[in-house]
Amino acid sequence: xxxxMAAFLxxxxxxxxxxxxxLNHLTNKLDKDSTGAGGMKLVPALGESWAHSxxxxxxxxxxxxxxPNGASPGGVMGEVRTCSLIKSPHKPNGTACFMITxxxxxxxxxxxxxxxxxxxxxxxx
Numbered sequence: 001x002x003x004x005m006a007a008f009l010x011x012x013x014x015x016x017x018x019x020x021x022x023l024n025h026l027t028n029k030l031d032k033d034s035t036g037a038g039g040m041k042l043v044p045a046l047g048e049s050w051a052h053s054x055x056x057x058x059x060x061x062x063x064x065x066x067x068p069n070g071a072s073p074g075g076v077m078g079e080v081r082t083c084s085l086i087k088s089p090h091k092p093n094g095t096a097c098f099m100i101t102x103x104x105x106x107x108x109x110x111x112x113x114x115x116x117x118x119x120x121x122x123x124x125x
Contacts, residue, residue, distance in 0.1 A: 002046060002047065002049060002050045002053075003049060003053065006022075006050065006053035006054070007053075009022065010053075010055075022050075022054070024044045024045060024046045024050055024051060025044075025045045026042045026043065026044060026045065027042070027043060027044075027045045028040040028041070028042065028043075029041055029042075029043045054087070055087075055088070055089055056085065056087055056088045056089070056091070057085075057086050057087035057088075058083055058084065058085055058086070059082075059083070059084045059086050059120075060081060060082070060083050060084075061081065061082050061084075061120075062079060062080070062081055062082075079099065079100075080097055080098070080099055080108055081097070081098055081099065081100070082095050082096065082097055082098075082120065083095070083096050083098065084096075084120055095120060096108075
């Protein structure tokens with residue numbers, strides 16, 4: 001079961017001082033109300049029990065689809081992504097902006113981080 005798998009992964013992480021990364025993509029689920037009308041809502045693809053078995057949660061997303069030349073590390077044009085810590089037992093929530101380039105993962109300037117945090121808060125509320 002997924003619960004046993006989560007417990008096993010937590011044991012491995014603890015025993016060998018590892019970070020375990022497990023993806024639980026969001027998917028759409030038909031959400032019918034009392035009148036029979038329905039809409040779609042986002043739910044974890046592996047279910048709520050898996051979503052609650054983790055101790056820390058990161059959300060990785062696109063922030064800007066394209067960054068103009070000169071605004072990114074090395075002046076390359078690309079897509080800015082965000083990685084937000086939204087659940088942790090001992091770290092404050094926060095967001096980091098980054099790009100994946102031909103030279104690897106590169107951090108973004110601080111102004112992107114502030115804009116990304118404001119955009120995330122607006123979307124999550």
